[in-house]
Amino acid sequence: MKNSVITFPLPANEPVKTYLVGSPERAALEKELERQRNMVVDIPIVIGGKEIRTGEIGQVVCPHDHQHVLATYHKVTEKEVKMAIESAMEARKQWMNTDWTTRAAIVLKMAELLATKYRYILNAATMLGQSKNIYQAEIDSACETIDFFRYNVHYASKIYSMQPKNGSGNLNHTEYRPLEGFVLAVTPFNFTSIASNLCMTPVLMGDVMVWKPSTTALLSNYHLMQLYKEAGLPEGVINFLPGSGALIGRVCMQSKHFAGIHFTGSTATFKSLWKEACSNLDRYISYPRLVGETGGKDFIFVHPTADEKAVATAAFCGAFEYQGQKCSAASRMYIPKSLWPAVLKNMKAMAAEVKMGDVRDPFNYINAVIDETSFDKIASYINYAKESKDAKIVLGGRCDKTVGYFVEPTIIETSDPHFKSMEEEIFGPVITVYPYDDDKMEETVTLCDETSPYGLTGSVFAQDRLAAERIADSLCYAAGNFYINDKPTGAVVGMQPFGGARASGTNDKAGGEFNLIRWTVPRVIKETLVSPTDYRYSYLK
Numbered sequence: 001m002k003n004s005v006i007t008f009p010l011p012a013n014e015p016v017k018t019y020l021v022g023s024p025e026r027a028a029l030e031k032e033l034e035r036q037r038n039m040v041v042d043i044p045i046v047i048g049g050k051e052i053r054t055g056e057i058g059q060v061v062c063p064h065d066h067q068h069v070l071a072t073y074h075k076v077t078e079k080e081v082k083m084a085i086e087s088a089m090e091a092r093k094q095w096m097n098t099d100w101t102t103r104a105a106i107v108l109k110m111a112e113l114l115a116t117k118y119r120y121i122l123n124a125a126t127m128l129g130q131s132k133n134i135y136q137a138e139i140d141s142a143c144e145t146i147d148f149f150r151y152n153v154h155y156a157s158k159i160y161s162m163q164p165k166n167g168s169g170n171l172n173h174t175e176y177r178p179l180e181g182f183v184l185a186v187t188p189f190n191f192t193s194i195a196s197n198l199c200m201t202p203v204l205m206g207d208v209m210v211w212k213p214s215t216t217a218l219l220s221n222y223h224l225m226q227l228y229k230e231a232g233l234p235e236g237v238i239n240f241l242p243g244s245g246a247l248i249g250r251v252c253m254q255s256k257h258f259a260g261i262h263f264t265g266s267t268a269t270f271k272s273l274w275k276e277a278c279s280n281l282d283r284y285i286s287y288p289r290l291v292g293e294t295g296g297k298d299f300i301f302v303h304p305t306a307d308e309k310a311v312a313t314a315a316f317c318g319a320f321e322y323q324g325q326k327c328s329a330a331s332r333m334y335i336p337k338s339l340w341p342a343v344l345k346n347m348k349a350m351a352a353e354v355k356m357g358d359v360r361d362p363f364n365y366i367n368a369v370i371d372e373t374s375f376d377k378i379a380s381y382i383n384y385a386k387e388s389k390d391a392k393i394v395l396g397g398r399c400d401k402t403v404g405y406f407v408e409p410t411i412i413e414t415s416d417p418h419f420k421s422m423e424e425e426i427f428g429p430v431i432t433v434y435p436y437d438d439d440k441m442e443e444t445v446t447l448c449d450e451t452s453p454y455g456l457t458g459s460v461f462a463q464d465r466l467a468a469e470r471i472a473d474s475l476c477y478a479a480g481n482f483y484i485n486d487k488p489t490g491a492v493v494g495m496q497p498f499g500g501a502r503a504s505g506t507n508d509k510a511g512g513e514f515n516l517i518r519w520t521v522p523r524v525i526k527e528t529l530v531s532p533t534d535y536r537y538s539y540l541k
């Protein structure tokens, strides 16, 4: 019997563990890293809870040691994609009618399991498979994933309690139905938490999923599937399909049951999926929900009153943490000429201190970029800058893919505010800096606003608080997440719901109720307590 009103108050954020030498978490993580490094996981397709092996095999390697195989995986064919759709539609019958607090209990159990038993499994898999250092893995695959689980339950409770008022002689309420069909989740390599959240947000609202994980994040993503199973998620609610995105996208979007896509990745991929949905529109039962967070060309705008050490730290961490492979990574900076030499000197001093290499050495602040395609793309931008008369490399610039895909933290200085690397997303540890004449601040703000098609994150540095306000106003549409005197990365669930507009996405704000509501189709029900029996208006009687 379910007749209790259960409340889910605003949760606390999961504390970030320190991993100090001698701490129990450090010992547990090191042990798990060794365990996972010394095995090769066989990753199946999972449909309706059943493991399927097609025998068409791919490999998952360590980006920082690309000859080391961590896992093999089985690729889907069209047949398995169709099976996954059927399985999701079958699971939907039960899942959509499961009381939402039971769904919430399963999600909250995921959070508890991840905070304890699965913490080091997920962190080690993210470190080895996606080349993150301890801290970057802890804030992603442990803390942010847990925060998404817990906060989403709180936000769902807010949505379900949003109800209309009753009228005289009638009762009204809103049912938040899940979408009429299945949702396709297409997830990126760079955050385990995003991979989890793109599936679990619709699932919490009663939807069922076909999940296309990123091939380069398969190890951690497969462990997520095991976590979901252990928490009690019924079979078929999430169907896990490693393989070609183009194939999975095409088959899913040709199904009349396709009800939405929850995407994070590049702008080009999302646009192609959007076009595919449009070309199939007549097949669908409803207009599909297209929710996507995509690329960025995130900026730091420095006012002449800024603190040079604070700017240097923000630019260094914002551009180079996780090798610049955050959608929010600082990748262009506008700085007064009077400040640039001191800021550059500070950034060079930081670069001289940091080491680059394997994730198992905790002193390696910088690890590898995700794969060879990415490495080659980043290297081509660096080489382009080396050969250009409008730019010079003032820090780093060396790339080496002999053992792993290593790119040094790199600063390109340019005299051209429209230089290629000021406009295009590189997705690597490269920031391009445009030093401007101190008396040309206003024009440079306009340049910053109009230079790139994206609108994801940005920050302003100024000790003159009124100047910061004016710049923030001028850059009103340049970023969906804007920071004052801070780096443009590091959004925290519950504090800075995340997403951008323009070419950066639909801005439905992961980690907030705006996103959850996209996975529902509300139905409003009016019940008249005593039905009228006379058609006439009072004055006609």
Ligand code: NAD
Binding pocket: 186, 187, 188, 189, 190, 191, 194, 212, 213, 214, 215, 244, 245, 246, 247, 248, 249, 264, 265, 266, 267, 269, 270, 272, 273, 293, 294, 295, 296, 326, 327, 328, 425, 427, 456, 498, 499, 500, 504, 505
């Ligand atoms: P990507 O677009 O290459 O891949 C994303 C996913 O799409 C992967 O699972 C991939 O296999 C799949 N895919 C690729 N081509 C496809 C196709 N034709 N049809 C269907 N699926 C396809 O992106 P990525 O390299 O994994 O991630 C990096 C990008 O993600 C960057 O552009 C970054 O800015 C963006 N990103 C954005 C956010 C955000 O919140 N805005 C967050 C993280 C990453």
